Amino acid sequence: MTSLSSFSGWTLIFVASFRIIIAIALYSAHIIHRNMYTYWNYVLQTLFYVILAYAFWNRQHRHRFLLFNVLTTYVFPLVFGSVFLVFLFIIILVDLNGDLFVDTNDIINGTVDIGRLHTGDTVIHVFTLIDFFIVLTSGYLEAVRGVIIDYIHRLTYAEYVRFLIWWYVSPFIPMVAYTIFYNPFEEYPTSLSSAVLIALGIIIGVVVMSWLYLAVSQEDKQQSPSSYHPTHTHKKMRQLTPITQNIQNIQNSRDTKIRRGPFD
Secondary structure, eight states, rough: OOOSSSSSSHHHHHHHHHHHHHHHHHHHHOOOOOTTTHHHHHHHHHHHHHHHHHHTTTTTTTTHHHHHHIIIIHHHHHHHHHHHHHHHHHHHHHHHHHHHHHHHHHHHTTOOOOOHHHHHHHHHHHHHHHHHHHHIIIIIIHHHHHHHHHHTTBBBEEEEEEHHHHHHHGGHHHHHHHHHHOOOHHSOOOOOOOHHHHHHHHHHHHHOOOOOOOOHOOTTTSSOOOTSSBBBBBBOSSSSOOHHHHHHHHHHOOSSSSSSOTTT
């Protein structure tokens, strides 16, 4: 079992376990309803934490090492953006239509009082942000920065553009999937038009994902200012990062394990 040094795997295990318990409790209380996007978001985020914990724990194995990097590169921006979109949007929606609390209580046959409903709303909308920051501050943010910087350093210009498109578009994918089955403007009615709400969502998404990209793509100040910028063609890397060295070790090794994890 690998040591959990730079990234507290125990913190990730705790958050994943906590969210599973909350999801089971909500389901047992008949509070989770498929027509509410909030619960789609919560369950999918919980699944991300569980898979990420699996990938990190004992990550010497080749498939877990690669899974960890894929989740961090492609799924992390989707989850992060979705967390912020839901957190900020629910503030706007409830402010525009306070009856959403009452309507939600009617959906569950009036079996939960408003106070308990507010508590559940806090767990679903606010705790999702809190536990995400707990994971980030436990060391995962540095892991993300290492993976992202190393990844974009090896991209061509065209690949870099495609990655940026994914970075900004991915947080909206769960919502688009949700709209296939339900109309969010009917499930979350407000006085604003659908066009205005869509525009607000895009603005929030662009601002949040731009801030995130700046947070995880900035190189160490001791590095050359251009050392991690994408190039038009593949060139010899100026300096191998620990992540790249481990990837090369994996590719060159016949064994299924490597001696060190990517962030040890």
